[in-house]
Amino acid sequence: MKVAQALPWLQSQWQTLSQQLSSQRLGHAVLLTGQQGVGKRVFLKEFAQLVLCHQGEQQTPCGECASCRLFTAGNHPDFITVEPEETGKAIKIDQIRRVTDFVNTTASQGQRKVVLLGPAEVMNINASNALLKSLEEPSSQVTMLLYSHQPSRLLATIKSRCQQYSAPTPKFQDGLMWLQQNSQESGLDSLLRLAQGAPLKVIEMIEQDVHVQYMQFCQDMQDLANHSVVWQGVVSKWKNWSVEYLLDWFYGLLLDVQRCKSGVQDRLIPELNMQTELVSKRMSVAEADGILSAIYESKKAVVSGSNPNPTLLIERLLVDWLGQLRQS
Ligand SMILES: [Zn+2]
Structure with missing residues (x-):
C-alpha cells in the first residue's frame, strides 16, 4: 500500500516526514499520536520501509531494491516491531531488552535500523524506563517510530525525546467515501459511526x-x-x-x-x-x-x-x- 495515496487524510504528515528524511533532519525518535484506527501503524510501517529503502531521496519506498524486497517479505533484519504479544496486554521489559540488543548490533543491509513500537501507552513502567534509556543514548543508525492512541499516558520524558506528530481523524464523509472504495460490506456508515469515525477500525471490525x-x-x-x-x-x-x-x-x-x-x-x-x-x-x-x-x-x-x-x-x-x- 502506498500510504501517501491510500490514506489521504495523512498525506501532509507523510510529506513532512519524508522531506525530513530526505533532508536528513529526521529525529532519532518519532511519535505519531491520534485516535485508534486512523492508520498510524500502517503509516509508520510504510515509513520504516522508506527509511530503509536503498533508493533514498524519494517520497515513497521503491518497492524493488533488496531492502524493500526483504521488507515486504516480512524478514528485514534491520527492522523490528514491538507490540503487545496479545491484544489488550502490556508491552513488557523483555521486549524492550530485545530492542536494546537490536540497537547495539550493526545494520546488516545498509546504514539504518528501524524500530516500530506501539501502542506506546501499553508499556508498563519498567518497559518505559528501559526504552527511555535507549532514547537518551540515541544511536545515529537507529530510527525509533512510536505510535500512541493515548499520549497523555506516556512518560513526559519519553514524549520530550521524540519528534511529535498528530494523525487526524478524517471528516466523516471523507472516511465513509474511503471505506466505500475499500469494502463491499453494507452498513458502512453505521459501522463508521460506531468506530467514532476511524476508517481502519471499521476494516478491522469487518475482518x-x-x-x-x-x-x-x-x-x-x-x-x-x-x-x-x-x-x-x-x-x-x-x-x-x-x-x-x-x-x-x-x-x-x-x-x-x-x-x-x-x-x-x-x-x-x-x-x-x-x-x-x-x-x-x-x-x-x-x-x-x-x-x-x-x-x-x-x-x-x-x-x-x-x-x-x-x-x-x-x-x-x-x-x-x-x-x-x-x-x-
Ligand atoms: Zn527500496
Missing part, C-alpha cells in the same frame, strides 16, 4: 466479523426486550466476543439516551432507537453520565491491558438497561 456480532447484539437486545430470551443466556454468548466492542455499544446506547433527552435526532445505534427512547424517559442525565464514565474507565482499563473482569460490568450494564426498559 474480525465484529459487524456480524453487532447485528446479533441488536437482535439480542430486541429479543430481550420482547422476553423471548433470558439475559443469562445472552451474556454467556457474548463472553466469546471482544469486550471492547460490547463496551463501545453500550456506550453508544447511553450516548443515544443523552442525545434523545436533548432533542438530537442522530443516533449512534439507530437499530435500537425504540429502546433508547423508552429508557430516556426514565433515566436522568446524571444517571446516564454516571454509567458513561463507568464504561469509559472500564474501556481504558481493557485497552491498557490491566485486565479487569469486564464480564461483570457487561452483565450489570445489561441488567440495568433492561430494568429501565421494563419500568418504562
Whole structure:
C-alpha cells in the first residue's frame, strides 16, 4: 500500500516526514499520536520501509531494491516491531531488552535500523524506563517510530525525546467515501459511526466479523426486550466476543439516551432507537453520565491491558438497561 495515496487524510504528515528524511533532519525518535484506527501503524510501517529503502531521496519506498524486497517479505533484519504479544496486554521489559540488543548490533543491509513500537501507552513502567534509556543514548543508525492512541499516558520524558506528530481523524464523509472504495460490506456508515469515525477500525471490525456480532447484539437486545430470551443466556454468548466492542455499544446506547433527552435526532445505534427512547424517559442525565464514565474507565482499563473482569460490568450494564426498559 502506498500510504501517501491510500490514506489521504495523512498525506501532509507523510510529506513532512519524508522531506525530513530526505533532508536528513529526521529525529532519532518519532511519535505519531491520534485516535485508534486512523492508520498510524500502517503509516509508520510504510515509513520504516522508506527509511530503509536503498533508493533514498524519494517520497515513497521503491518497492524493488533488496531492502524493500526483504521488507515486504516480512524478514528485514534491520527492522523490528514491538507490540503487545496479545491484544489488550502490556508491552513488557523483555521486549524492550530485545530492542536494546537490536540497537547495539550493526545494520546488516545498509546504514539504518528501524524500530516500530506501539501502542506506546501499553508499556508498563519498567518497559518505559528501559526504552527511555535507549532514547537518551540515541544511536545515529537507529530510527525509533512510536505510535500512541493515548499520549497523555506516556512518560513526559519519553514524549520530550521524540519528534511529535498528530494523525487526524478524517471528516466523516471523507472516511465513509474511503471505506466505500475499500469494502463491499453494507452498513458502512453505521459501522463508521460506531468506530467514532476511524476508517481502519471499521476494516478491522469487518475482518474480525465484529459487524456480524453487532447485528446479533441488536437482535439480542430486541429479543430481550420482547422476553423471548433470558439475559443469562445472552451474556454467556457474548463472553466469546471482544469486550471492547460490547463496551463501545453500550456506550453508544447511553450516548443515544443523552442525545434523545436533548432533542438530537442522530443516533449512534439507530437499530435500537425504540429502546433508547423508552429508557430516556426514565433515566436522568446524571444517571446516564454516571454509567458513561463507568464504561469509559472500564474501556481504558481493557485497552491498557490491566485486565479487569469486564464480564461483570457487561452483565450489570445489561441488567440495568433492561430494568429501565421494563419500568418504562
Ligand atoms: Zn527500496
